[in-house]
Amino acid sequence: MKDYRIIFEKKGISKYISHLDLNRCMIRAIRRSGLPAWYTEGFHPHLYLMFPLALSLGTESICEVMDFRLTEELPPEEILEKLNSALPDGLHAVSVGEPHMQATDITAAEYLVKLSAPEIPDLKSVLENFLNQPEILIQKKTKKGLKEIDIKPMLTIKNIDMQEQNLFLTAILPAGNDGNLNINVLTDAFQNYADKPIFIKSACRTKIFSENYQDFF
């Protein structure tokens, strides 16, 4: 029995697979791959599979994490090859190894967002003005109704870069058990802030961090 952690990409149409559906999709892929998956014991044995951090529907990623167990140790290349041969378009395993950290160690994630707004001539300064506000308030749905929260303290902006018609924003947001901010919340807030339409052309998770911005693995 051996634990493995897979890093995989979720790109293209696979970004429309919801988290629950991804779980079912991966179980089937592992079963098709012929890898000797480990099943839980007990009355209803099931294939052991764990995603330490969920990804919201519509966001792409180059750094998704999936943990599973094999009944025997296999060379990493063999695991990757077998799994990739069974994955649908857009899902692709890039590396595999022994997990070093716990899901609870996750603290943050980095995203790259591509935006465009044909009706806004200087999108970069509009975004900068938006981010420079003293607070960025959003409405959050809770059990007790809508609650207003300030997301500004949660944001770490790494880079803003205009390339031709597109604006690229790299931001680090809290992720994991101690607070999570969905990238869509930030982009929605920006869309609401601007008075002209802004299009989110793509959003991609590029890194998952543990404490002190160490790469999670």
Added chain:
Amino acid sequence: MLNPAIEAHLLDVQKPSRYTGGEIGQIVKDKSDIAVRFAFCFPDIYDVGMSHLGMKILYSLINERENYWCERVFAPWPDMEEIMRQEHILLYALESGDEIRNFDFIGFTLQYEMSYTNILNMLDLAGVPVLQKDRGEQIFPLVVGGGPCACNPEPIADFFDLFILGEGEEVNLELMDLYHKMHQEHASRSEFLKAAAQIEGIYVPSLYETAYHPDGTVKSITPLEHAPEKITKRVITDMNQVYYPEQVVIPFIEPIHDRVSVEVLRGCIRGCRFCQAGFLYRPFREKSAETVCRQGVALCENSGYDELSLSSLSTSDHSQIEQILDKLLEYTEQEHVNLSLPSLRIDNFSKSVLDKVTTIRKSGLTFAPEAGTQRLRDVINKNVTEEEVMRTCKIAFEGGYTTVKLYFMMGLPTETDEDIIGIADLAQKVVNLFYDMPDRAKGKLQVSISTATFVPKPFTPFEFEPQTEKAEILRKQQILKKAIKSKKIKASMHISDVSQMEAVLARGDRRICSVIYDAWKSGCKLDSWEEFFDASRWYAAFEKNHLDPSFYANRTRSYEELMPWDHIDYLVSKKFLIWENQKAHAAQTTPPCREYCAGCGANQCLGRPCF
């Protein structure tokens, strides 16, 4: 290939992967190599259609041909439909993303009557004229239909170029071959239809003329242009030789039935008189145990699914069911696959079968006694006795089950109040049985009874029968409610106008086409979804066309009356149906086919007795 216009809106709709394609198992071909393109349309949403076994079979079958390409199409959920209409996105096939209006065939599977408005809506969304007569002389797209409801295609005849009667594995390819040839010869639509009408099992409604008596019943159905007088359904004679897919498309979202299925047999030996499928799919034919096991294992291996269903009208009637289960369980237990038998019958539900299934998964048990008293069960030829119900429940309780669902129908021919009270009595006896067992399972007992309104269907011995009117059903429901004494019995009684509409559409004639058209025009769609069905729109459509739904649903039809589907031959003879109807009224049963051949006539296609 996903169209960017669609992709731009995918995050605005629920379950976007309904609309993307790209699933494992989908078949993508190079368009330049393709001679004939077939859009296989399921007239309901993706979640429903992707559960349908027939589509999986025919999709793979067509795609086995190198130069034919079959793709999948489903009805969009209203959120997506709104976007499509706003953005002028035409209905497309999932594999290529291409608009289906340019396909050679647009084929609809006709699984239930309440999907008919979806067909019109999908044609409209595709930019294809809804009415056949408006499609002009260009040979494509041909709008074709098949599946169980094609047995009475008259209510939807105006919307289709042709119907495919019976099993499609052979005739679909014959039809496509003829098209391929005639398309190359630049034939027109009407030339093609005339030629197609000569293929056995192909019904071209525009080549038939219906005349009516002054009282509204059908006077005659006359073929034109040398079309055959009778159109006979197609049957596959050897279930071990017929094509069956060993890989299927695996949806990202969870469809209604999230599993792979092996069809183990076709037809049914039981002869329940209300059951249309039991007559439509005759004669009874089995796959060998070897074939079933081989196909089941291949499907699991290729798909990665962890649930395998043995599907048919009555799986436990397979003559080798024990061998099949023994052999498959060797594989499924080792590979962590759940084996499910969705259609167990109450009377031959043996302890050993139950043991085998429970080793895999425990869930509630569902039985369908259909009627509350023995007399009425004899009338409908549901050859199940109270002792059998009790014996099965006892086995189930001993096996640790604590929930039992019992399905009944209301409004069956000859039904009295006593039969209704019998439903409550039977449920009560099940409750008593549980509490009388000293070694009963721990846990709370729940006996659920569910009643549906009986809908008389063509090609059954009850095709002559009136459907019970709504007021009378409501009265009977009250009687049942009063008769239930135990809190362990939960009754769910659906009343809806859907049943009457279903009865009209099932036994309607060609005049119903304009009712369906007007109902759709006034906004009817997704009628099988409770939240969308709107009876008032349907009634308005009847009024507009000066037609009375009760003429179709609630009238007793004489044995002599010409039925709107009498030019269509499903091999079971009318004489047999009349005889069975008479026996029903005398509360006489007919034994299962395996015990005694009742002479329905379906075996004529085999050229031998069924058993």
